Every structure is written in C-alpha cells, then in structure tokens.
Amino acid sequence: DADVTQTPRNRITKTGKRIMLECSQTKGHDRMYWYRQDPGLGLRLIYYSFDVKDINKGEISDGYSVSRQAQAKFSLSLESAIPNQTALYFCATAGSGDTGELFFGEGSRLTVL
C-alpha cells in the first residue's frame, strides 16, 4: 500500500459543486502539503500544515480550504468549483527533522466542466 494515499484519483464535476479531496499518510510525518500541477507550470502550493492545529496559506489558496483532522489526514476542499481549477492535485508529506524531502501521493485528477 502507498504511504501517502489520495482519494479520489479521478473526479469529474460541474461548475459550482463542492468537492473534497482527501489525503492520508502512514509515514508519521508532521508536515503535509497540497499542490496543484498544470501543464507547463511548476508545482504550486495551495496550503500546508505543520501540525494538527496549524494551517498555512500557500501561493494560490484562493478558492480552496483545508482541514487537518488528524496528524495523518489532510483534506482539500473546493467550495464552489470553477473550470480553471481543473488540474492534477498532489498531497505530500515531510518529516520535520529531515532535509525537507517530500513524499507525494499518487495524485488526484480533477476536471471541472
């Protein structure tokens, strides 16, 4: 089983719908991240969390929200999806005492029609 698991892996939805992407990890890492990836662009950070009660905005947080329900779980929500949120979304984790190496989930491909 993967150490970082994302659900769903693929989702097609309509404009205005609420969508939640979930991430769970078995690595025991404190730090969790949500990124989106678009063709021709680098990974862009949406939100990150260093602990259960810690939530921080990344460079493109508008239109997104997150919840860190437990050390192992970090969910990303799109309250009202729009077509330009169509992208590949990655959850990642990192240990607080390490070099900062990220361990990525397999990705969630979201299409907003």
Next chain:
Amino acid sequence: GQNIDQPTEMTATEGAIVQINCTYQTSGFNGLFWYQQHAGEAPTFLSYNVLDGLEEKGRFSSFLSRSKGYSYLLLKELQMKDSASYLCAVIDSNYQLIWGAGTKLIIKP
C-alpha cells in the same frame, strides 16, 4: 521575485549522457532537490544538494554551485525508462520549496 529556470524539453539517445541545467534566484538558499516525474504520476525524489559539489548516485549525479545559483542533473547510460520530467526545487530562506516548471526528457532509441 523568486525564479527557477530549466529548459522546457530535451531529447537524448538511449545509452548516451544528458545534462539538465537549473538556475535559480531565490531569497536565500537552504538546499536544492531534483525529482523525477513520469507522465501522470507523482514526483519521486532523486537527489538533494546543500553544499557545493557533485553528489553521485548510480547513473544519476547532481551538481551544485551556490555562488552561481546553478545546479545540474547528469544522467548516464540513458534508458528508455528515463523518459520523464525532471523537476528542480530550491528551499528558500523561509524554508519554503520553490519549484521549477520541469524539463521533459525524451529518450530516443
């Protein structure tokens, strides 16, 4: 602003050597990563450099020059499975990870 530059695409021949360059301008420096990403898959860790010089790991090597804001990834004895995107990322002074757009490497037989 912070910026990381990599070539968009490179082509190489199976069995050959290829060097993928990365230049960066960031607010501070606390390390540089190279990741490999096959199409539609998650990035996977290749290397980490924090001091100047060459780090070798099998067929892959990564070089860093902090004074020049420059790194390269060297891939030897190229195999078809090395066809992927290679992502350069820098940890800045706030310990935030800044990503390049990636270099798509195409390997031809």
